[in-house]
Amino acid sequence: MPSVHTFPLGPLQTNCYLVANGEEALVVDPGGAPDAVLGFAASNNLQIRLILNTHLHFDHLYGNQALHAATKAPIRVPEKDVPLLASGIGGGNYMGMPKVEPFAYEPINEGELTLIGLKCRALFTPGHSPGSLSFYFPELGAVFVGDVLFAGSIGRTDFFGGDLETLLDAVRSRLFILPPETVVYPGHGPATTIEEEKRTNPFFEE
Incomplete structure (x- = not known):
């Protein structure tokens, strides 16, 4: 059975x-x-084949190069966020945070994918960043949303390329149409479900 394992990492516990x-x-x-991810993989005889970024803000990128160096796994990133890497919000050295070690990447866009033998749908969910992608795995009943949607909240929209109405529309039109039992794995904080956020998230009250 496919499984999901969570590791809060880095200065912002991403x-x-x-x-x-x-x-x-x-x-x-x-x-x-x-280190914790690599240790878990080794102790469970797992081969890390791929590194995915939901969006290109520095706090989601700090481990990219080290993980790639240890595993040779390619790094795939949202193409519409690539310009952020030339700025502090993507490259680090921002708000007192360290710089992000440069890394090679392959850009991806929304669409159907097969990753480690699992079907995946990359959903375009901008608003927190201009190119953010959420990754929905129907066989897992799970969607990885980065900083677009949190338990009881949403991502901030005051960074470059952010926009509140764009984010709200992306959540409503691309995430809230997923099966209600879908587990939402956000970039910070606890997991939730599509049903729970549709029912209780104050940003989506009609």
């Missing part, structure tokens, strides 16, 4: 997720030193 399927795994948003 949720890094390891998705395992058989002996293969992928990692979403390694936001700090990946």
